Amino acid sequence: AQKVTQAQTEISVVEKEDVTLDCVYETRDTTYYLFWYKQPPSGELVFLIRRNSFDEQNEISGRYSWNFQKSTSSFNFTITASQVVDSAVYFCALNGNTDKLIFGTGTRLQVFP
Amino acid sequence: DAGVTQSPTHLIKTRGQHVTLRCSPISGHKSVSWYQQVLGQGPQFIFQYYEKEERGRGNFPDRFSARQFPNYSSELNVNALLLGDSALYLCASSGMLNEQFFGPGTRLTVL
Numbered sequence: 001a002q003k004v005t006q007a008q009t010e011i012s013v014v015e016k017e018d019v020t021l022d023c024v025y026e027t028r029d030t031t032y033y034l035f036w037y038k039q040p041p042s043g044e045l046v047f048l049i050r051r052n053s054f055d056e057q058n059e060i061s062g063r064y065s066w067n068f069q070k071s072t073s074s075f076n077f078t079i080t081a082s083q084v085v086d087s088a089v090y091f092c093a094l095n096g097n098t099d100k101l102i103f104g105t106g107t108r109l110q111v112f113p
Numbered sequence: 114d115a116g117v118t119q120s121p122t123h124l125i126k127t128r129g130q131h132v133t134l135r136c137s138p139i140s141g142h143k144s145v146s147w148y149q150q151v152l153g154q155g156p157q158f159i160f161q162y163y164e165k166e167e168r169g170r171g172n173f174p175d176r177f178s179a180r181q182f183p184n185y186s187s188e189l190n191v192n193a194l195l196l197g198d199s200a201l202y203l204c205a206s207s208g209m210l211n212e213q214f215f216g217p218g219t220r221l222t223v224l
Contacts, residue, residue, distance in 0.1 A: 004155075033211055043201055045156070045215035091155055100146065100169050101205075101213060103155030 002027045004094050006104035013082050014112050021077045021107045023092030029053075034068065034075045035093040035101065045091070051075065082111045115140070117206050117216035125222045126194050134189040134219045138206030144168075145187040146213060147179055148203040156203055162187055191221075199223045 003026040013019045025034065036048040049059065051068050059066045063080045079086055089108045093101040118137045126132050138145050144163040148156035158171040162181035176192045185206075191198055199222050205213040 035213075037215070042217065043220070044217045045203060045205075047212060047214055050212050093155075095211065095213075098169055099144070099161050099163075099207070099211075100158035100171065101148075101156070102158075105155050 002029075002094055002096055002102045004092050004102055004104035006092055006107050008107045009105070010108040010110070012110045012112065015083060016081050017111075018078060018080050019082050019109065019111075021079075021090050021092075021109070023075045023077065023104060025073050025075065025092070025094045027094060027096050029096035031097070033095040035095065036066065036075075036077050037091045037093060039089040039091060039106070041088070048077075079109075082109075084111050084113055087111045117204055117214055119202075119204050119216040119219050121219060122217070123220045123222075125224065127224050128194055128196060130194050131190065131192045132194060132221060134191075134202050134204075134221075135186065136189070136204030136206075136216060137186045138204075139208070139214060142206035142208045142214075143185055144207045145181055145185065146205045146207070147187070147189045148205065148215075149173070150201040150203060150218075152200070159189070194223045196223050 005024045032053045034051045038046040056068050065078045067076045089106045091106045092104045120135045146161040147159040150156040160179040161169040165181045179189045181187045201218045201220050203218045204216045207213045
């Protein structure tokens with residue numbers, strides 16, 4: 001069975017703080033993909049990153065960085081120097097041998113000025 | 114290039130009615146997937162279509178059906194609506210790299 005767990009339901013920070021969103025996944029597939037999406041209040045899911053199971057290099061994109069650790073089945077997402085515009089619900093998702101995405105329950109991030 | 118488009122944006126129906134939701138994928142993408150997102154939860158997979166063929170189906174009742182047209186646009190149909198069908202319905206299109214790009218969604222309210 002495939003499963004994605006986002007244990008943090010809601011996180012509140014003050015602007016300029018760093019924040020890490022946790023994601024733990026389960027899969028028996030040897031080849032799989034992990035994703036992060038951002039869902040602002042408008043509802044649209046915004047694609048942030050895709051990582052395949054053979055690439056464990058961490059990735060940085062501006063204030064965003066991702067830490068993929070196969071040994072702990074985790075794919076964590078860090079926002080550095082958070083801004084109010086980062087306020088949204090963030091979803092981690094898994095895609096294995098099928099083409100469907102398995103989503104976690106999401107983490108609501110609130111950044112206060 | 115235009116992103117994924119969905120229509121309508123919002124829809125209000127009553128129990129027992131049926132509804133048709135529409136989706137146009139990103140130009141060049143041949144695969145369309147449908148997801149249901151109930152308030153406070155993550156999206157749940159309903160269907161995937163590729164080249165007009167159904168490639169996958171989630172754990173949804175037969176009241177849910179879909180199809181894909183030669184231009185790769187897609188329709189999701191839901192019959193005999195229930196209150197529990199109230200949700201945001203998301204369409205995603207994907208190309209060769211497996212990345213799924215989502216549309217703005219259709220918010221369905223069943224009264």
